[in-house]
Amino acid sequence: MSKAHITFSAAEFNRSTEHASMGRDNLLGILETCLCPTALVGSLWVLAYWFEGSVPPAYLLLAVLAFALTFPGEPRLQASKSGSVLDICFNWVWIAALLGLTGYATGYIRQFDLQALTAWLWAAPATEIALTFGLRIAAPIIISLQGPKQRALIVGMNEQGLALAEKLKSSPYSRVELAGFVDSRNTDRLNASAPVPLLGKLDELATLAKCNRIQVIYLSLPMASQPRILQVLDELKDTTASIYFVPDMFVTDLIQGQPSAVCGMPVISVCETPFRGTNGIVKRLSDIVFSIGILTLIAPVLLAIAAAVKFTSPGPIIFKQRRYGLDGEEILVYKFRSMSVTEDGGVVTQATKNDSRITPLGAFLRKTSLDELPQFINVLQGRMSIVGPRPHAVAHNELYRKLIKGYMVRHKVKPGITGWAQVNGYRGETDTLDKMQGRIDYDLDYLRNWSLRLDIHIILRTVRLVAKDQQAY
Structure with a gap:
């Protein structure tokens, strides 16, 4: 993907709020994964005993739901204190909102003592914050209980090797002590500012170990160096060192690259949707909750706009256009009609500024994005998501898929009412190939780095931008 258009990537947004895990085989890492669920469940049970005198079945079920939503917990030891507090509060807001809306919709909320639930709203995040800071204080002791640090070498002073070294050296909680690099290249070709010294050449590796x-x-060798890797592995059979590959992932442009297995055979995905497993459930639940809430709030506005469209110009109230949805399947997308025509054929002319086909009411609807409101019904139907790549007319897809590399990859997820491209200046007309390339760059960046936090960030930015954005016609 060309990144010339991207000034602030989704990866940078996520890095500002997420931090490296200690590892699931590390005692400190295990405690991190259990901290948030323990705080929520523990505080709930304490309050149940306080207000009810016991833990009734309703509270046990709520504890199971809270545990399922938060396990494994987010790693926060390497975050700033203020960042940890904000992250905990943010996560608790959406978890509490989701549980509250579910309880209200099912009527199950009546099984709880209102005072207990109210107390839990502040006790849960307060407990998690206290446990997080307590774990920070106890971390040096926990690390010392696991014995001395493990001494390590990195084979290959290349880009990914240097990145690994920086992470190991900068982590105050790492149990790995990096001794140095091994690389056979001339010293003038190597990075002189490496955080640890060069200890020797590749043919000395076994002796150095x-x-x-x-x-x-850690073997950080290019994937093209297979014979060299095999030779290194053969020489290391005479040592007791644990050996790990640092994959050379820079040879291709990964979309949600992650390890997996097929019939026991390890594989690494090159192009995959971010919405598999738990992520898919979280994404769909958030779409349902948000769309129901928004449709309930805007129902009077929908009726008023429908009446205005009907009585101000001839034609249907709702404009249905064929678009590509998930996996490139055609879907029907709903919009309030804003033009005097309803084009949906093999050739669709994009709306432009001062377009004569746009009705006076349509100009207002498009400028304020009110014409997009019926798409919340598409979200409830499961055809669209609130946040995702904007769907283009089928005719435009057939044109641009031939001109822009990776264009169809954006259809690995459901199209959205708003998206990462739209809040970064690519809303409205894409009258040049360069503008469409910029939009696709942001769409693919979203696929690589999706998080629920990013979705909420995009929604909030959309709300702020929609009133003043002059680019949509």
């Missing part, structure tokens, strides 16, 4: 009491070796 023994002399330096190395327990862990």
Whole structure:
């Protein structure tokens, strides 16, 4: 993907709020994963005993739901204190909102003592914050209980090797002590500012591992160096070091690249949707909750706009246009009609500024994005999502898929009412190939780095931008 158009990527947004995990085989990492669920469930049970005298079945069920929504917990030890507090409060707001709306919709909320639930709203995040800061204080002791640090070498002073070294050196909670690099290239071709020294060449690796009491070796060699890798592995059979590959993922442009297995055979995805498993459930639940809430609030506005469209110009109230949805399947997208024509054929002319086909009411609807409101019904139907790549007319898809590399990858997810491209200046007319390329760059950036936090960030930015944005016609 060309990143020339992207000034602030979704990865950078996520990095500002997410932090590296300690690892699930590390005692500190295990405690991190259990901290948030423990705080929520523990505070709920304490309050149940306080107000009810016991833990009734309703509270047990709520505890199970809270645990399922929060396990494994987010790693926050390497975040700033203020960042941790904000992250905990943010996560608790959407979890509490989801549980509250579910309880209200099912009527199950009546099974609880109102005072207990009200107290839980502040006790849960307060408990999690206290446990997080307590774990920070106890971290050095916990690390020392696991014995001395493991000495490590990185084979290959290349881009991914240097990145790994920086992470290991900058982490105050790492149990790995990095001894240095091994690389056979001339020193003038290597990075002089590396955080640890170059200890020797590749043919000395086994000897260096023994002399330096190395327990862990990270192989950061290019994937094209298969014979060299096999030779290194053969030489290391004479050591007791644990060996890990640092994949050379820079050889291709990964979309949600992650390890998996097929019939026991390890594989790494190159192009995959971010909405598999738990992520898919979270995405769909958030779409349902948000769309029901929004449709309930805007029902009078929908009726008023429908009447205005009907009585101000001839034609249907709702304009249905064929678009590509998930996996490139055609769907019907609903909009309030804003033009005197309803084009949906093999050739669709994009709306432009001062377009004569746009009705006076339609100009207002398009400028304020009110014409998009019926698409919340598409969201409830499961055809669209609130946040995702904007759907283009089928005719435009057939044109641009031939001109822009990776164009159809955006259809690995459901199209959205708003998207990462739209809040970064690519809303409205894309009258040049360069503008469409910019929109696709942001769409693919969204696919690589999706998070629920990013979705909410996009929704809030859309609300702020929609009233003053002059680019949509």
